[in-house]
Amino acid sequence: MVDYRAWLNRPKRIVKMFPVNRHRVERIVERHLRRKMREIGEMEAKEILEAYGFITPRGSLAPAPSRPPTSPTSSDTRSC
DSSP: OHHHHHHHTSOOOOOOOOOOOHHHHHHHHHHHHHTTOOOOOHHHHHHHHHHTTOOOOOOOOOOOOSSOOOOOOTTTOOOO
């Protein structure tokens, strides 16, 4: 009971509010719900974070290789 009394008498916390682009987040989530997509990809996740004011690194797709990968040779493989 003493702990509960101390908890009741603790100083009130101040919650800092910050701006968020709620419409942008809702649009992304609603699009995924309509398409029955259960996962949000990297680009959409970055959009959501940016809507909450987080700075995210820019990303891009890696270019396709100019030739198909070759099969590993015996010199390429390493034993563990």
